[in-house]
Amino acid sequence: MTPPVTRAEPPVVSIGIPVYNGGKTLAAALESVLNQDYPHLDILISDNASTDDTRAICERFQARDSRIRYVRQKENIGAAPNFLYVLQNARGPYFMWAAADDVRSSNFVTVNAAFLHEHPEYVASTSPVRFENGGLDPVVMGDGGLEQETPEARVLAFFTRWHANGRFYSLFRREALLSARAFGGPTFLASDWVLMLEMARLGKFRRSTAGSVVLGVQGASHDPHIFRKFRTTWVEHLVPLWRFGGRTWKLSQDFSARARTRIALIILELNLRCWVERFRRHWKKPAA
Numbered sequence: 001m002t003p004p005v006t007r008a009e010p011p012v013v014s015i016g017i018p019v020y021n022g023g024k025t026l027a028a029a030l031e032s033v034l035n036q037d038y039p040h041l042d043i044l045i046s047d048n049a050s051t052d053d054t055r056a057i058c059e060r061f062q063a064r065d066s067r068i069r070y071v072r073q074k075e076n077i078g079a080a081p082n083f084l085y086v087l088q089n090a091r092g093p094y095f096m097w098a099a100a101d102d103v104r105s106s107n108f109v110t111v112n113a114a115f116l117h118e119h120p121e122y123v124a125s126t127s128p129v130r131f132e133n134g135g136l137d138p139v140v141m142g143d144g145g146l147e148q149e150t151p152e153a154r155v156l157a158f159f160t161r162w163h164a165n166g167r168f169y170s171l172f173r174r175e176a177l178l179s180a181r182a183f184g185g186p187t188f189l190a191s192d193w194v195l196m197l198e199m200a201r202l203g204k205f206r207r208s209t210a211g212s213v214v215l216g217v218q219g220a221s222h223d224p225h226i227f228r229k230f231r232t233t234w235v236e237h238l239v240p241l242w243r244f245g246g247r248t249w250k251l252s253q254d255f256s257a258r259a260r261t262r263i264a265l266i267i268l269e270l271n272l273r274c275w276v277e278r279f280r281r282h283w284k285k286p287a288a
Contacts, residue, residue, distance in 0.1 A: 101216025
């Protein structure tokens, strides 16, 4: 007698939500997570010692859904350590960060988890990403697929022009993220880009045509003082992406001479763009 066919339980997907004073947008972001049509979720919220009503919102949602784990840090541990905390304490083989002002379509997890399950050569998968009131542009948003066959080709493809880092909110293989070196040491301007470059070395990125991610406008990239906040040495007054350039150069050490020359020129161009953007933000007049 042939035994009945049993299907493996779908893998758990962990969603890490690092938050600090997200009271104005957090409820909508949590609704977006709970409305996912993928049932096997592990949701971890790390409240970075918020001083607004974030705690009350988190506790209300935790009482409503047993998949939510809520942790309140005793003191503010910093943004990057809080992002790392939810990753390290996640439970599933697939993981994604969800910011407190982001909203996803209800099929986001289902679409991207199914793809990763069927394609082990991919380390991440995402749906089209846009900002609030913004358009869908994979170049501007930095969420385009990186499906080249070699790490060198994928890293070079990452550098199109100055762009948002939409890939950061992909669904990842958690083991790959945990192997990254980008988490070591202090954060710096474009350190999130370094993480994506490390992931591109490890495997391919996919951009689905299904689902969506809408990013809020409260993130660091919209901060008018972003350059000042990440400027910790005198070198960064002259070369804003000094540490990013060093990490990228080291990451590409086994690439061809031609590829490294291109990367050196790209880093130079990006620093020039930083100078332009820094002065634009400095002189930009507030709206009337």
